[in-house]
Amino acid sequence: MATEAVLAAATPQLRLHPWSWLFVLLAQLRNFALPLLALLVFGQGGGWEQWQLYGALAGGALALVSVVQYFTYRYGVIGSDLVIRAGILNRTSRTIPLARIRNVSLHRTLLHRLFGVAEVRLESAGGTTAEAHMRVLSLDAASALERLVQVGHGRDAAAVDADAADANVLLRLPTVELVRLGLISNRGVVVLGAAFAAASQMVPGDPEQWFRPVGRWLFGQAEMLQMGWLATVLVALALLLGAVVLLRLLSIVLAIVQFHGFTLRERDGVLGVESGLLTRVRAHAPLRKIQFWCVSESLLHRLFRRRSLDVETAVSAGEGKDSSRSINHLAPVATAGAVAALVQRLLPEAGYPAFDWQPLHPRAWRRLCFWPLLLTLLAGLGLGLRFGAPGLLPLLLLPWWVLRARRLAAATGWALNGTVVAYRSGWLNRHTAFAELAKLQGVQVLHGPFDRRRGMATVAVDTAGAAAIGERIHIRFLPEAEARRLAAQLGRHIARNPLAW
Numbered sequence: 001m002a003t004e005a006v007l008a009a010a011t012p013q014l015r016l017h018p019w020s021w022l023f024v025l026l027a028q029l030r031n032f033a034l035p036l037l038a039l040l041v042f043g044q045g046g047g048w049e050q051w052q053l054y055g056a057l058a059g060g061a062l063a064l065v066s067v068v069q070y071f072t073y074r075y076g077v078i079g080s081d082l083v084i085r086a087g088i089l090n091r092t093s094r095t096i097p098l099a100r101i102r103n104v105s106l107h108r109t110l111l112h113r114l115f116g117v118a119e120v121r122l123e124s125a126g127g128t129t130a131e132a133h134m135r136v137l138s139l140d141a142a143s144a145l146e147r148l149v150q151v152g153h154g155r156d157a158a159a160v161d162a163d164a165a166d167a168n169v170l171l172r173l174p175t176v177e178l179v180r181l182g183l184i185s186n187r188g189v190v191v192l193g194a195a196f197a198a199a200s201q202m203v204p205g206d207p208e209q210w211f212r213p214v215g216r217w218l219f220g221q222a223e224m225l226q227m228g229w230l231a232t233v234l235v236a237l238a239l240l241l242g243a244v245v246l247l248r249l250l251s252i253v254l255a256i257v258q259f260h261g262f263t264l265r266e267r268d269g270v271l272g273v274e275s276g277l278l279t280r281v282r283a284h285a286p287l288r289k290i291q292f293w294c295v296s297e298s299l300l301h302r303l304f305r306r307r308s309l310d311v312e313t314a315v316s317a318g319e320g321k322d323s324s325r326s327i328n329h330l331a332p333v334a335t336a337g338a339v340a341a342l343v344q345r346l347l348p349e350a351g352y353p354a355f356d357w358q359p360l361h362p363r364a365w366r367r368l369c370f371w372p373l374l375l376t377l378l379a380g381l382g383l384g385l386r387f388g389a390p391g392l393l394p395l396l397l398l399p400w401w402v403l404r405a406r407r408l409a410a411a412t413g414w415a416l417n418g419t420v421v422a423y424r425s426g427w428l429n430r431h432t433a434f435a436e437l438a439k440l441q442g443v444q445v446l447h448g449p450f451d452r453r454r455g456m457a458t459v460a461v462d463t464a465g466a467a468a469i470g471e472r473i474h475i476r477f478l479p480e481a482e483a484r485r486l487a488a489q490l491g492r493h494i495a496r497n498p499l500a501w
Helices: 002-007 020-042 047-072 110-115 139-152 157-161 175-184 187-202 208-224 229-259 299-303 336-346 364-387 389-411 449-453 480-496
Strands: 074-078 081-086 092-097 101-108 117-124 132-138 169-172 263-267 270-275 280-286 290-297 307-313 329-334 413-416 420-425 430-436 440-446 456-463 473-479
Touching: 020 047, 020 110, 020 117, 020 132, 081 139, 101 110, 101 139, 110 117, 117 139, 132 139, 169 329, 169 336, 175 229, 175 299, 175 329, 187 229, 229 329, 263 336, 270 329, 290 299, 290 336, 307 336, 329 336, 364 389, 364 449, 364 473, 389 420, 413 480, 420 473, 430 473, 440 480, 449 456, 456 480, 473 480
Parallel strands: none
Antiparallel strands: 074 081, 081 092, 101 117, 101 280, 117 132, 169 263, 263 270, 270 280, 290 307, 290 430, 307 329, 413 420, 420 430, 440 456, 456 473
16 A cells, blocks of 8 residues: 555655666657658658658657656646646646546556556546546556545545455356357457558558559459360359458457457446457546446347447447447347346446337328439339439349338337337347436437328437447437427436436
């Protein structure tokens, strides 16, 4: 407890770890690495010696900034506040109440583990940036700060000191589950797309020119082997299958790297998640700050009899750049029973999964298929006029759009009880989203001209952790009178809890 005693001194006097300047320097170099590399590779004129001089000057400046930050950065706890002071010419002093801090995350790469340090990030409710970002602290100092923040939330100090027993472990993911997660997810496709986009920006020339030599070589091999059209098709299918297998293997590797050793714990109303193979991340957040719950089940989820449970907290709204530092994935992959048990343990009043689902407007399926039918019909007629009968092939999709709309309308519904408002959507890929009534921040009734003609409206519900994209509680195509009644009910709950989050 010696470190904690120093933390709670009358004035902030603790410094960052002596090696912090190195990690600050590496972080700054990482930000400038791509433009510097592009400048060195594609820069014109000046010669290598001049660019090497510029690089040395830039590196020296960054190193000086890193060392200055180490010598000027001080932190400590005064009473119930965390105080941080930094700067020489422009001095800053920040006072952050410990009770305001909603999430403490510890970030440890292989280099952090080698030096026995951790990067600490402190986040508050609704903030778009971290309240404090400390590169880096020793493990003892980071753990002491983590403990003081939890005590600042009213937890008993003895409970914080106690080891997290197996009884408090809500979920662990063995490697076999991570393999399933990799097979279910499309992480490999996302990474491949990002790599292709980055390469297309860095490598000069038309990206199509990269594939033309490969295509000519493949067709040349086919002609040399005197392969018929059937053999050519089979080889193409084999290559496509090989690409799919490689992408799934990449997804498995990425899932293991991100979620290796995934452990979800709960103690005294505080959730803790720890995961990562190369980079180990440990994050905490109060359970009461969860604003939004979403259970996802895609076609591949159902094939493996698995589901995913994601949440949004009041600190995750600004985490688009690094969502791994906040608690978003309570169950990246788990059985339906495990997900239900987890929700019932953490939010027993919700009544999940036994919601009393209410249907949409009886003609909701017509609204769902209107635009696909219209666009497909226009495209088919246009192509038919241009290419004749073969151009009418898109019209074969018309029955599919009707079937899809009917299935979607039947699978979609909403529910409201005394604790949560819930919304389920999707036919092939299903989502069940719900939020506590006490955590709602706003409600709107939306209806465009097509909705008004058919007497329909949409009820849009917002929470403090609402992300810009993703699953939301937007209950579409309700009868207008029913939508207004629902919005009025939700509005009364919001009025009773204006500062609930």
